[in-house]
Amino acid sequence: MTAALDIRNLCVSIGDKPILQDFCLVVPKGEVHALMGPNGTGKSTLAKALAGHPDYTITGGEVYVDGENIVGLEPDVIAKKGLFMAFQYPSEIAGVSIANFIRAAVQARLPEGATFSATGYYKDLYAQMDLLKMDRSFTSRSINEGFSGGEKKRCEILQMLMLKPTYAIMDETDSGLDIDALRIVSEGVNRMRGPQMGALVITHYQRLLDYIVPDKVHVMAGGKIVKTGDKSLALELEAKGYDWLSTPLEAVTA
Amino acid sequence: MVADTANTLPIENEPTPSIPEAGSQEAAINIDRDKGNFFYNTTYAYDAGVGLSEATVHYITDVKKEDEWIRNFRLKALDVFHSKPMPTHWASKDLENIDFSKIRYYLSQGQKPSRTWEEVPDDIKRTFERLGIPEQERKFLAGVEAQFDSEAAYSKMKDSLSKEGVIFVGSTEGLMEHADIFRPYFGKIIPTGDNKFSALNSAVFSGGSFIYIPKGVKVKQPLQAYFRINAENFGQFERTLIIADEGAEVTYMEGCTAPKFETSTLHSAVVELVALKGAKIQYITVQNWSDNVFNLVTKRGLAEEEAEIKWIDCNIGSRLTMKYPGVILKGRKARGEVLSIALANNGQHQDTGAKMIHMADETTSNIISKSISIGKGRATYRGLVHIPKHLKGCKNNTECDALLINTDSRTDTYPAIDVRGAANQVQHEASVSKVSADQIFYMQQRGLSETEAMSLSVNGFVNDLTRQFPMEYSVELKRLIDLQMEGSVG
Numbered sequence: 167m168t169a170a171l172d173i174r175n176l177c178v179s180i181g182d183k184p185i186l187q188d189f190c191l192v193v194p195k196g197e198v199h200a201l202m203g204p205n206g207t208g209k210s211t212l213a214k215a216l217a218g219h220p221d222y223t224i225t226g227g228e229v230y231v232d233g234e235n236i237v238g239l240e241p242d243v244i245a246k247k248g249l250f251m252a253f254q255y256p257s258e259i260a261g262v263s264i265a266n267f268i269r270a271a272v273q274a275r276l277p278e279g280a281t282f283s284a285t286g287y288y289k290d291l292y293a294q295m296d297l298l299k300m301d302r303s304f305t306s307r308s309i310n311e312g313f314s315g316g317e318k319k320r321c322e323i324l325q326m327l328m329l330k331p332t333y334a335i336m337d338e339t340d341s342g343l344d345i346d347a348l349r350i351v352s353e354g355v356n357r358m359r360g361p362q363m364g365a366l367v368i369t370h371y372q373r374l375l376d377y378i379v380p381d382k383v384h385v386m387a388g389g390k391i392v393k394t395g396d397k398s399l400a401l402e403l404e405a406k407g408y409d410w411l412s413t414p415l416e417a418v419t420a
Numbered sequence: 421m422v423a424d425t426a427n428t429l430p431i432e433n434e435p436t437p438s439i440p441e442a443g444s445q446e447a448a449i450n451i452d453r454d455k456g457n458f459f460y461n462t463t464y465a466y467d468a469g470v471g472l473s474e475a476t477v478h479y480i481t482d483v484k485k486e487d488e489w490i491r492n493f494r495l496k497a498l499d500v501f502h503s504k505p506m507p508t509h510w511a512s513k514d515l516e517n518i519d520f521s522k523i524r525y526y527l528s529q530g531q532k533p534s535r536t537w538e539e540v541p542d543d544i545k546r547t548f549e550r551l552g553i554p555e556q557e558r559k560f561l562a563g564v565e566a567q568f569d570s571e572a573a574y575s576k577m578k579d580s581l582s583k584e585g586v587i588f589v590g591s592t593e594g595l596m597e598h599a600d601i602f603r604p605y606f607g608k609i610i611p612t613g614d615n616k617f618s619a620l621n622s623a624v625f626s627g628g629s630f631i632y633i634p635k636g637v638k639v640k641q642p643l644q645a646y647f648r649i650n651a652e653n654f655g656q657f658e659r660t661l662i663i664a665d666e667g668a669e670v671t672y673m674e675g676c677t678a679p680k681f682e683t684s685t686l687h688s689a690v691v692e693l694v695a696l697k698g699a700k701i702q703y704i705t706v707q708n709w710s711d712n713v714f715n716l717v718t719k720r721g722l723a724e725e726e727a728e729i730k731w732i733d734c735n736i737g738s739r740l741t742m743k744y745p746g747v748i749l750k751g752r753k754a755r756g757e758v759l760s761i762a763l764a765n766n767g768q769h770q771d772t773g774a775k776m777i778h779m780a781d782e783t784t785s786n787i788i789s790k791s792i793s794i795g796k797g798r799a800t801y802r803g804l805v806h807i808p809k810h811l812k813g814c815k816n817n818t819e820c821d822a823l824l825i826n827t828d829s830r831t832d833t834y835p836a837i838d839v840r841g842a843a844n845q846v847q848h849e850a851s852v853s854k855v856s857a858d859q860i861f862y863m864q865q866r867g868l869s870e871t872e873a874m875s876l877s878v879n880g881f882v883n884d885l886t887r888q889f890p891m892e893y894s895v896e897l898k899r900l901i902d903l904q905m906e907g908s909v910g
């Protein structure tokens with residue numbers, strides 16, 4: 167068994183429209199990979215398909231989480247196997263406070279027979295909020311309702327810190343964050359970094375990768391990985407854009 | 421003595437269907453995770469049989485040894501009931517499926533309500549223990565009445581309250597032993613002919629609570645009644661009248677459950693409230709009927725000067741509920757409020773609303789209604805706010821919010837707001853929202869099951885209302901919502 171998030175030949179369609187074709191990517195546990203690529207190329211589709219979104223039909227391939235194929239499982243089952251997704255556009259849920267929401271999520275993950283400790287929970291919650299420099303008053307606000315773009319992203323990371331996943335997919339968590347927030351959120355992510363977690367960070371900006379230094383950078387175009395490199399690849403993209411990548415690709419596939 | 425009497429009374433109707441065999445005595449039948457869905461076999465000493473006729477009314481009156489005026493009141497009501505058509509020109513056609521000739525109108529074991537749980541017959545006691553009533557009583561109630569089919573099996577109030585002159589009895593005892601207090605208001609807030617079902621109740625009513633709170637007495641803990649339907653084909657027709665004298669305050673909570681039977685069951689209560697000058701009545705309903713119950717209830721209060729009546733009405737379960745609690749704001753500065761939650765699951769129709777009749781200057785009313793429709797469940801809101809032209813300084817606020825889960829849910833809103841005169845203020849807001857697939861996915865991604873995700877959205881939707889409810893009640897409500905959601909996902 168390989169300790170990794172191992173995506174093999176994944177094909178995903180939305181309705182009749184194929185978005186991902188034979189997509190392959192391995193994120194070993196303990197590594198942080200970045201995924202970049204032009205708008206509309208299928209990055210969010212990949213994230214949602216992995217998490218089991220019912221609208222994203224997996225028409226082929228497998229996804230192994232530490233050796234176990236999760237294709238076809240319910241989203242909550244996949245989540246409990248340790249896969250966490252920070253949403254590009256998190257949903258708002260009226261009337262459900264952050265504290266109650268995360269609490270329900272923590273409780274849902276408790277192993278059978280284990281008892282939930284409210285004091286332990288709040289201690290952890292407040293500690294993580296302090297880390298993310300979130301005001302305590304946030305706990306009683308309805309989840310994402312009326313949050314600014316940056317607040318939503320911070321709240322996603324708070325959930326990640328609380329739920330302690332083995333693999334995290336962060337979909338453009340940096341968009342909408344101001345400079346300070348970017349640093350704070352990155353610090354949060356870096357604190358979780360270690361041999362017990364693998365992460366796939368989807369971003370458009372090399373700037374984030376100054377804070378969260380990736381082990382690898384993948385570039386995606388047309389529903390596939392077209393290039394893989396190290397951190398310097400992101401710098402190169404920043405300088406040259408995506409065109410230099412897609413031209414040879416089209417030449418190859420033509 | 422009890423068992424014999426049954427035969428001496430006129431029973432012209434068919435004999436009752438036989439009660440299930442002993443042997444299954446120990447095991448409750450039909451248990452599932454739904455708390456109210458079970459029943460123990462019970463033998464009834466008094467049974468008015470199946471079907472409704474004058475004989476049924478005579479039977480009930482005789483069993484109860486009522487005064488003649490009550491007999492006549494009932495007989496007259498029966499005529500009114502027969503003369504009124506089903507209100508299907510505006511209400512659900514499903515009403516036509518009620519077969520009045522197949523219902524049993526009175527069932528009891530013939531005992532007086534016990535003052536201690538030890539004295540309550542075993543089968544009945546087991547039922548209420550399972551529903552947690554004695555426990556709640558110990559924890560936070562000032563008095564409890566537990567009705568089993570037609571009559572109360574248990575009735576007890578704290579001694580301190582009796583000393584202050586508080587009366588908390590059943591309808592028969594109220595009308596017979598405290599006629600001077602109750603008779604002047606009985607059937608006055610809701611006249612017999614108000615609607616077909618108030619007429620039916622007036623003909624065959626039994627049980628319910630008659631409560632009087634003397635001048636200035638403020639009852640701190642709630643009084644509670646629990647209405648339990650145990651028998652199949654049975655109709656429960658409790659009658660409640662609460663009078664809070666000048667400056668008095670009381671909170672009354674009612675809970676109800678019935679087991680799931682194949683055939684339909686009818687629950688048709690009449691509840692009248694009278695809040696005299698400066699009095700406050702809060703009436704809370706926790707309804708958790710199984711989905712074979714037709715729940716057709718008339719509830720109205722009369723608020724005198726500076727008095728306040730608040731209905732907190734949560735309708736969960738039942739096949740069809742029709743209920744529009746109202747307040748007649750008769751005195752200057754009277755306040756009326758209806759806070760209601762209706763949850764319509766598959767196969768259920770919640771047709772609920774509120775009525776506010778302003779009859780004096782500076783009266784204010786507030787209606788907040790939240791409905792949740794799931795799957796094929798249907799929620800209808802009907803409101804009536806009436807402020808005549810000659811009044812000044814009246815205010816009404818109406819908010820109706822609907823939450824839809826699954827696309828084929830249906831919700832209708834009929835807010836009739838009839839406000840004349842520029843010297844009055846009305847505010848009306850309505851919203852319809854949906855729990856989207858993306859919201860459910862978002863919650864599932866955090867590890868919640870689909871059911872838990874839906875429960876959480878529903879609880880979130882009603883949260884700003886439930887926060888205003890007494891604690892014990894909010895907890896119970898959340899539990900009931902969770903139970904409903906469990907049943908709604910495949």
Ligand SMILES: Nc1ncnc2c1ncn2[C@@H]1O[C@H](COP(=O)(O)OP(=O)(O)OP(=O)(O)O)[C@@H](O)[C@H]1O
Nearest residue numbers: 180185203204205206207208209210211212221254
């Ligand atoms: N629910 C949907 N219905 C129809 N088409 C969709 C849906 N979701 C995504 N798509 C389409 O799938 C393609 C990939 O979209 P996706 O959101 O995965 O791109 P992305 O790489 O995340 O883009 P961005 O960088 O802008 O976030 C796009 O053409 C998009 O329009």
Ligand SMILES: [Mg+2]
Nearest residue numbers: 209210211254
């Ligand atoms: Mg995207």
